[in-house]
Amino acid sequence: MHDATAVLHVGWMPRAVSALLRAGADVTCAVTPADAPAAEAAGAATVVVPRPSDVEGVLAGLARDGRTLTDYDVICSVLEFCLVPAAVLRELAGRSPGAAQRALAMRDKHVQKRLVRDAGVATAASEVLPSLAAVDPGAITFPAVLKPLDGGGARHTYVLTDEKSARAYLELAAAGGDGPWLMEEYIDGVEFQVDGFVRDGEIRVLSVCRYLQNLIDVHEGGIVAHVALPPAEYPKLYSDVRSVAEASFKGLGHHDGPFHLEVFQERTTGRIVFGECAARVGGGRTDDVVELSFGVDLRDEWARLTLGRPSRLTGPAEHTAEGAYGGMNLPAPAGEVLAVPTLDQVLARPGVVRAQVEVEPGDVMPDVTAASHLRAGLAVVHGGDDREVAERMRDLAAWFAGKVEVAQPVTE
Numbered sequence: 504m505h506d507a508t509a510v511l512h513v514g515w516m517p518r519a520v521s522a523l524l525r526a527g528a529d530v531t532c533a534v535t536p537a538d539a540p541a542a543e544a545a546g547a548a549t550v551v552v553p554r555p556s557d558v559e560g561v562l563a564g565l566a567r568d569g570r571t572l573t574d575y576d577v578i579c580s581v582l583e584f585c586l587v588p589a590a591v592l593r594e595l596a597g598r599s600p601g602a603a604q605r606a607l608a609m610r611d612k613h614v615q616k617r618l619v620r621d622a623g624v625a626t627a628a629s630e631v632l633p634s635l636a637a638v639d640p641g642a643i644t645f646p647a648v649l650k651p652l653d654g655g656g657a658r659h660t661y662v663l664t665d666e667k668s669a670r671a672y673l674e675l676a677a678a679g680g681d682g683p684w685l686m687e688e689y690i691d692g693v694e695f696q697v698d699g700f701v702r703d704g705e706i707r708v709l710s711v712c713r714y715l716q717n718l719i720d721v722h723e724g725g726i727v728a729h730v731a732l733p734p735a736e737y738p739k740l741y742s743d744v745r746s747v748a749e750a751s752f753k754g755l756g757h758h759d760g761p762f763h764l765e766v767f768q769e770r771t772t773g774r775i776v777f778g779e780c781a782a783r784v785g786g787g788r789t790d791d792v793v794e795l796s797f798g799v800d801l802r803d804e805w806a807r808l809t810l811g812r813p814s815r816l817t818g819p820a821e822h823t824a825e826g827a828y829g830g831m832n833l834p835a836p837a838g839e840v841l842a843v844p845t846l847d848q849v850l851a852r853p854g855v856v857r858a859q860v861e862v863e864p865g866d867v868m869p870d871v872t873a874a875s876h877l878r879a880g881l882a883v884v885h886g887g888d889d890r891e892v893a894e895r896m897r898d899l900a901a902w903f904a905g906k907v908e909v910a911q912p913v914t915e
């Protein structure tokens with residue numbers, strides 16, 4: 504009988520775990536009790552833990568069940584907050600020396616920028632601030648960006664333009680957490696999301712998506728959406744981004760795996776500047792956008808790599824889509840939801856090819872301007888070219904948000 508590879512996946516990530524199961528792996532997920540039923544229904548065994556990102560909790564969960572790390576051939580995760588814990592556990596199991604440091608280089612915003620800068624790639628100057636109390640607003644070089652070191656989704660990330668805004672935001676930021684914080688040079692440019700897969704140090708899949716608005720604009724009600732640009736129409740952009748990605752990955756030691764990279768194109772020089780990079784598949788429906796545009800299933804590629812199998816790709820993935828695709832958040836006003844469009848209504852809007860509605864009457868919609876991952880749903884939109892996709896996305900966002908009825912709309 505064929506012995507399946509025993510995999511410990513740290514955390515619950517439906518699409519990644521199903522890719523492992525499709526590949527025939529015997530998967531155990533270290534998950535919270537709330538996620539355990541879904542993981543088991545998908546066909547995975549579970550070890551219940553209070554927080555999968557906590558190494559102690561995972562070790563204790565395994566020990567309670569009479570298991571050890573060495574029961575597993577592979578220990579992995581594709582969840583942002585479980586990447587380093589999974590790497591630590593891999594090293595602890597006596598595999599992949601250096602895995603934790605490599606994972607950290609793909610997580611810590613300051614360490615990452617330093618490595619990338621040392622590799623000769625342009626990126627914002629950054630300084631760690633252990634406490635905001637010690638910051639003198641008069642000594643800041645404006646404009647600057649203030650962000651929490653452990654942040655995500657642009658939450659509590661602010662552009663400081665002058666002493667007055669610095670004072671206001673320092674106060675706001677202090678309410679958002681205890682730090683440490685990062686103060687960065689402000690990059691004036693258009694932001695892109697770059698997704699793909701690197702194997703044996705070679706970029707096999709490269710998808711460059713323009714954000715409709717830079718993500719930080721979410722705080723001003725900006726739409727969170729990205730459109731995949733066809734390489735044939737943007738050859739210079741693709742080649743510049745590829746150079747930055749290649750040099751960055753060398754500096755970061757990221758030779759194998761998925762990547763989700765953010766870059767800016769400087770307004771004045773056109774130069775590509777590194778923003779940040781994660782060793783995972785991008786959020787939202789990034790996987791669908793890459794699959795529809797380039798015909799590659801990033802989760803499947805990740806599962807193959809994780810299980811030590813060869814890639815399905817024999818050469819660089821080509822953009823095979825007719826027209827262009829993009830992925831977006833469906834926004835909604837904050838408050839208790841009374842009515843929301845149905846999935847069929849969303850799918851009937853121009854260009855919508857895939858969608859999910861994630862709220863229902865009775866749910867409380869958070870204020871989506873707080874962070875870029877807050878949303879009422881997701882949609883993948885098609886159009887004749889990237890401009891038509893962007894237009895359809897703006898229309899869809901306005902239509903959807905206008906159709907959601909909430910009690911006591913929350914205003915600033």
Ligand SMILES: Nc1ncnc2c1ncn2[C@@H]1O[C@H](COP(=O)(O)OP(=O)(O)O)[C@@H](O)[C@H]1O
Nearest residue numbers: 627648654655656657687688689690717718719
């Ligand atoms: N140095 C910078 N210059 C200009 N904009 C920035 C800078 N750093 C971050 N931003 C904006 O803030 C957003 C969030 O910051 P980021 O570093 O990507 O952290 P996270 O995504 O973890 O919240 C970015 O997507 C970008 O729009």
Ligand SMILES: [Mg+2]
Nearest residue numbers: 656657765779
């Ligand atoms: Mg980011």
